[in-house]
Amino acid sequence: MKNKIRTGLISFSFGHQTDYANCLANNKNVELAAVVEVADADKFARERGIEFAKNHNLGYYENVDEFFEKEKLDAVSIAVQPEISSGIIKKAAGKGINIMAEKPLSSTLEKAYEISTFIANAKVKFAIGYPASLFTQQFLNTLESVRKNTIGSPRIINYTYLQPKGEVFAISYEDATPEYKIKKGGGELANFGGYGIIPLAKIANSKLSSVYAEMDSFFFDSYKKIDMEDFAMVTVKFENGTLGHLVIGRTKVNSMPYTDLRMEVIGSEGVIDVNNGMNNRILIYEDYKGTNKTWNRGGYNWEFYGPSPTQLYVDDFINAIIEDRNPEIGMNEAVLSMEFLQAAYKSAKEHKEIILN
Amino acid sequence: MIKTLIVGCGGIANQHAEGCRLAPSAELYGVCDLDSNRAAAFAEKHGTRAFSSFDEILKNKEIDLIIISTPDETHCNIAVKSMNSGKHVLIEKPFAMSMDEADMIIDTAEKTGMKAMCGQSLRFRNKFLKVKELVSSGRVGDVKFIRLSSPSSPFWNKNTWKNDPSRNKNWLLIHNGMHNLDYLCWLLDSTPERVHMTSHKGQEWIDINEYVSVTIRFKNGAVAISEENRIMPQGYPFHLDFYILGTGGMMDLSDKSAYNMSVYNNGAMSYPGAFINDNNYEHPFAGEIEELCQAIINDREPLIPLKFSKEVLKSILEASITKG
Numbered sequence: 001m002k003n004k005i006r007t008g009l010i011s012f013s014f015g016h017q018t019d020y021a022n023c024l025a026n027n028k029n030v031e032l033a034a035v036v037e038v039a040d041a042d043k044f045a046r047e048r049g050i051e052f053a054k055n056h057n058l059g060y061y062e063n064v065d066e067f068f069e070k071e072k073l074d075a076v077s078i079a080v081q082p083e084i085s086s087g088i089i090k091k092a093a094g095k096g097i098n099i100m101a102e103k104p105l106s107s108t109l110e111k112a113y114e115i116s117t118f119i120a121n122a123k124v125k126f127a128i129g130y131p132a133s134l135f136t137q138q139f140l141n142t143l144e145s146v147r148k149n150t151i152g153s154p155r156i157i158n159y160t161y162l163q164p165k166g167e168v169f170a171i172s173y174e175d176a177t178p179e180y181k182i183k184k185g186g187g188e189l190a191n192f193g194g195y196g197i198i199p200l201a202k203i204a205n206s207k208l209s210s211v212y213a214e215m216d217s218f219f220f221d222s223y224k225k226i227d228m229e230d231f232a233m234v235t236v237k238f239e240n241g242t243l244g245h246l247v248i249g250r251t252k253v254n255s256m257p258y259t260d261l262r263m264e265v266i267g268s269e270g271v272i273d274v275n276n277g278m279n280n281r282i283l284i285y286e287d288y289k290g291t292n293k294t295w296n297r298g299g300y301n302w303e304f305y306g307p308s309p310t311q312l313y314v315d316d317f318i319n320a321i322i323e324d325r326n327p328e329i330g331m332n333e334a335v336l337s338m339e340f341l342q343a344a345y346k347s348a349k350e351h352k353e354i355i356l357n
Numbered sequence: 358m359i360k361t362l363i364v365g366c367g368g369i370a371n372q373h374a375e376g377c378r379l380a381p382s383a384e385l386y387g388v389c390d391l392d393s394n395r396a397a398a399f400a401e402k403h404g405t406r407a408f409s410s411f412d413e414i415l416k417n418k419e420i421d422l423i424i425i426s427t428p429d430e431t432h433c434n435i436a437v438k439s440m441n442s443g444k445h446v447l448i449e450k451p452f453a454m455s456m457d458e459a460d461m462i463i464d465t466a467e468k469t470g471m472k473a474m475c476g477q478s479l480r481f482r483n484k485f486l487k488v489k490e491l492v493s494s495g496r497v498g499d500v501k502f503i504r505l506s507s508p509s510s511p512f513w514n515k516n517t518w519k520n521d522p523s524r525n526k527n528w529l530l531i532h533n534g535m536h537n538l539d540y541l542c543w544l545l546d547s548t549p550e551r552v553h554m555t556s557h558k559g560q561e562w563i564d565i566n567e568y569v570s571v572t573i574r575f576k577n578g579a580v581a582i583s584e585e586n587r588i589m590p591q592g593y594p595f596h597l598d599f600y601i602l603g604t605g606g607m608m609d610l611s612d613k614s615a616y617n618m619s620v621y622n623n624g625a626m627s628y629p630g631a632f633i634n635d636n637n638y639e640h641p642f643a644g645e646i647e648e649l650c651q652a653i654i655n656d657r658e659p660l661i662p663l664k665f666s667k668e669v670l671k672s673i674l675e676a677s678i679t680k681g
Contacts, residue, residue, distance in 0.1 A: 139474050155588060156568060162602070212553050214572060214580045218501040219604055231502060231602075233580045235555055235572055243555050245570065245582060247502065253607045260607075266508070266568075270590050351551060 004031035005098075005318055008071055010064065010088060012048040013041035015102035015129060016310065017079035021052055023314035024077060030318055034059035036067035038080055038088075064088060071103065073097050075321060078330035079129075082107040082185075086115055093122035100317050102129040103194060105334040110340045115329050127327035128334035131313035132261075133198040135203040135328075136278045137306060142265060144205050145272055152269030154203050155245040159196045159263050163188070166230070176222035187228035188250045189215060189344060192339030196246040198329060201336055203265055206240035208336060211343035212353040218251050234344050278309070279328050293344065321340060358384040359445075359650040362420045364411065364435060365427035366390040369449060372478075373424050374403040376642030377453040382650035383422070389414050411435070411668070415442040422653065424476075425449055429532055433458035440471040447649050449476050450535040453665055455674070459667040466663060472652050474659040475644070475666040479540045481644025484610065488601070491608065492544055498605025499579075500545060505537050506584035506598040509593050511560055511567060520564040527556055527677040529585045530569040530621070534676070537583040539661070539669045547577035548668045552676040559588040571676045 007030050009021050024030045035053040037060075039048050053060040061067040063186060068091060077090050078085060079102040086106050092099050099119075105112045111320060119126045134140065147156060163169070171180065203209060215232035217223035223230045231249035238244070253260075261277030307315070313329065320327040342353040361383045363373050370388065377385035387406030390396035392612075400407035408414055414423070423439045424447045425432055433453050436446045440462075452475035453459040466473040479485050492500055525531065543547050552576050559567025565576060567587040574580055599610035652659040 038503075048627065154569075156586070160600075212572065214574050216501070216580070218578075231580075233502065233582060235553065235570070235573060235582075237555065241557065243557055243568075245571070245572075247504065247582075249502075251607065252498075252603060252604060253602070256607065266586070266588060271593060353553065 004029055005074045005321055006033045006072060007075045007077065008033045008067065009035045009044065009049070009052070009058075010067070010076050010092075011036070011038045011041060011080045012052070013038060013045035013079065014081050015079045017029075017077065017102065018048060018052070019081065019310045020077045020100065020102075020129070020314060023289050023308075023311045025056060026311060027315055027318050029322060032056055032058055033073055034061060034067060034071050036061040036064055038064065038084065040081075040084075049294070062276045062315035064091065068095060069091070075100065075125075075223075075318075078102065089115055090118050093119055093124050093126075096122065096124060098125040098321050100127045100129065100314070101334075103334070103337070104190075105338060107185070109290030109338050109342050112335050113325075116335050119331050124336070125317070125327060126331045127313070127317040127320070128329055128331070128337075129313070130194050130198055130329050130333065131309040132278065132339070133195040133329060133333075134202060135171045135309035135316070136261075138274045138277050139199055139263065140312070142263065142272050142274055143199070143202055146265065146267070149270055150270060151265065154265050154267050155244050156204075156266040157200050157203055157242065157263065159200060159244065160247045160260055161195055161249075162247065162251040162253070162260040163192070163250045164258070164260065166250040166252050168255075170220045170230070170250060173224050173225060176225045176228070176293060178226055181226045181228045186341065187215075187217070187223060188230050189213075189232040189234070189248055190341055191250075192248045193232070193234070193246070193341050193344065194246055194333075197337055197340040199208050200236065200244040200246070201238070201333070202328075204238040204240065204242035204244065206238035206242060208236060208340060208356055209239045210353050210355045211235070211238045211340060211347050213347040215264045215344070215348045219250070219338040229348075232344065232348070236340070288293050358382060359421045359653055360384050360386040360419055361422045361424060361428060362386050362408075362414060363388045363424045363449055364390075364414070365425065366392075366395045367426060370399065370426045372642045373646070374399075374405075375648045376640055376644075377424075378403075378588060378642045379643035380647040381648050382654060383664065386420055386658055391654060393408050398494045404607065406552050411438075415439065415444075418443075420444055422447065422649065423425070430454055433462055436462050436473065437465045440465045440469045440473065443469070443471070445472040445478050445649065445653050447474055449645065450533070450539075451475075451531050451670060451673070452535075452663070453670060454531065456667070456671060459663075459670055472649060472659055473663055474649050474652070475535070475539075475662050476642075476645050477536060477539045477666075478641040478645055479536050480543060480661070481641040483650070488552070488599075488608065488610065489544055492601065492603075496606065497601060497603030497608055500601055500603045501579050503541060503544070503579070503581040504598060504600040504604040505541060505581065506576045506586055507537075508584070508586040508589045508596065508598065510589045510593045511587050515562065518563060520562075522564070524564060525677055526564070526566050527554065528565045528586065529567060529587065530554065530571065530677045531673055533585050534569065534571065534583065534673045535666070535669055537585075538571070538673060539666065541573065541583060542575075542665070542669055545575055545577060545579050545581075547575040547579065549672040550576045552672050552679070552681050554676040557588065569677075582624070
């Protein structure tokens with residue numbers, strides 16, 4: 001493809017569109033085209049979109065149909081609530097536009113299957129927004145090592161994703177309602193489970209065959225109030241015999257500076273230990289200069305270097321269009337993460353291993 | 358001094374002999390093995406007496422305590438006979454292979470008044486003792502999740518292992534899983550509500566799964582995962598993966614994130630072989646032997662009651678036969 005990938009941005013109302021938009025702007029093969037905001041976006045989302053459009057000299061729309069009609073696009077980045085994503089994804093795909101969509105794919109597994117079929121028929125590239133699942137430097141290197149057969153066949157994969165400093169981001173007691181839980185689709189396993197199952201499935205290179213889960217609201221009263229999990233321990237099996245264990249949650253370990261993200265891959269010929277899954281950081285010991293007591297780690301800070309996972313994810317999507325291949329984190333991974341979650345919740349409720357068809 | 362005899366001169370017996378030497382209240386009286394040559398060599402190495410007749414041991418009134426480090430399937434028989442002959446017993450894990458055997462040992466101990474304890478050396482390692490102290494003091498709040506694993510390369514080769522079609526494929530869990538599970542139960546002061554096991558083959562030729570993991574939901578609500586892992590590559594250092602998450606904090610005791618010295622063996626780990634040295638100046642086997650000696654001297658219940666070990670065994674056996 002000689003020309004740049006003309007890319008539109010659909011909504012700043014959900015997820016990490018600002019990050020995706022900035023990363024798209026950084027990619028030399030991308031020409032940003034326009035921004036559109038959806039009808040039920042709040043004023044903050046609109047302000048973000050308007051500001052981004054202004055800063056990058058882009059057109060701004062408030063009607064998705066008009067946006068598609070007037071803009072000649074090769075790709076879009078969609079970041080809307082899962083309840084309304086299906087319609088917009090289908091509109092884009094129907095016009096042959098490649099799609100980057102924020103996770104989760106949809107609000108139900110049935111809808112996810114429907115979107116998957118539509119995308120397959122439309123023959124467009126599709127990527128789902130789980131950058132940190134695979135696009136950290138450590139995890140990319142791990143996958144590359146596995147694909148090069150450095151450690152033989154993967155047998156056991158141990159994965160940990162524990163977010164510390166929970167009070168900063170956990171739902172407040174007042175806001176914790178049954179409606180909130182339904183809208184979110186669950187607790188921290190719903191939030192972070194996809195980050196774990198995607199790299200495991202990539203490394204195992206096989207279909208998920210069963211799930212066994214234990215989960216609980218261990219740490220936060222707000223989660224206990226609505227019986228929503230802040231912790232999950234999930235064991236998975238793949239069709240080729242590879243096993244995986246995922247430890248996922250949000251904790252109150254306030255002095256842990258960043259996410260406890262680890263992975264161990266035990267293969268038939270070797271082992272890969274990732275003791276820190278996102279360690280492209282320079283650690284800086286300095287006095288705390290901020291005013292937010294919760295963030296005061298007593299003078300321990302860091303600066304990232306190198307491309308961020310989000311940049312690598314966006315670059316992969318754009319390269320997939322150029323190279324006419326599937327993005328690394330695509331529709332299969334989008335559906336897998338939802339199948340995994342559904343099975344895990346069922347397993348935890350019924351206290352038994354759930355076999356997937 | 359409690360005169361102690363070790364039955365079975367295999368690998369772990371060396372640890373018990375060293376433990377007897379270091380335990381202030383124990384004296385290594387002798388060793389016994391069906392293989393008289395092996396008994397003689399072991400006795401010479403440790404400066405003690407060699408026996409090859411178990412019946413002779415039973416009649417010897419000088420012996421107070423028998424340490425049973427024979428193959429797992431023989432533990433019950435030897436323990437019962439020993440106690441019926443007026444000797445206290447320290448039984449290597451697993452102390453029994455079934456609930457019936459466990460009951461037989463417990464009943465015999467009660468009937469004879471002999472002290473009996475399942476050997477759980479983890480409880481007597483400095484690091485693990487400290488963890489118990491910290492957890493009990495609430496240092497990380499209520500413990501909600503633990504991961505405990507000691508990965509190593511294969512223990513056995515074709516010279517040291519004999520396949521047996523009647524053996525449980527998840528035998529490794531029964532043979533070794535009691536260590537971790539006993540410790541977890543002790544640490545959490547709780548016993549399992551339910552267990553779920555998964556396993557994986559290691560060496561193609563061996564008839565057992567050399568990787569077995571158990572997810573445990575405890576009665577107090579905590580969740581743990583315990584791994585028996587003998588599928589790491591040759592020469593991979595035997596180490597500890599130990600992670601405790603509570604409502605008030607986290608403890609990371611993994612050897613990988615500490616500054617420990619590691620010893621690599623060329624080839625498969627030769628037991629007791631390549632341990633990661635954690636500055637443990639007190640020998641854990643001496644700790645458990647001394648504990649039982651004190652129980653004998655003071656006529657009190659040992660630190661690890663057999664009924665507790667029976668609960669642990671029950672969960673292990675249940676996990677070993679679940680489809681995983």
